[in-house]
Amino acid sequence: MEMEKKEVVIDHYSVLGLPSGKEGTKLNEKVITRAYRAKALQLHPDKRPNDLNANAMFQRLNSSYAILRDPKTV
Numbered sequence: 183m184e185m186e187k188k189e190v191v192i193d194h195y196s197v198l199g200l201p202s203g204k205e206g207t208k209l210n211e212k213v214i215t216r217a218y219r220a221k222a223l224q225l226h227p228d229k230r231p232n233d234l235n236a237n238a239m240f241q242r243l244n245s246s247y248a249i250l251r252d253p254k255t256v
Contacts, residue, residue: 194246197221211251218247 195202198217200209223229225243230236 192242192246194249197243197246198250214247214250218243 193202195206195209198214198221200206200214200217221243222240225236225240227233227236227240233239
């Protein structure tokens with residue numbers, strides 16, 4: 183019995199609270215960094231000690247930010 187692998191699609195712009203699609207591709211690094219820092223303050227595990235998902239959400243935020251900052255991946 184084989185298990186099917188499902189591809190997970192993440193909208194990295196929406197993770198940072200930014201518009202996606204054509205609007206998102208027009209954003210510069212400064213806007214992306216500003217959005218990341220604002221979200222990082224909200225989602226940091228130290229700010230949310232009772233949230234069991236805080237660490238995973240913060241890691242997803244960091245991954246999305248790294249992908250959007252890298253011009254090779256966008």
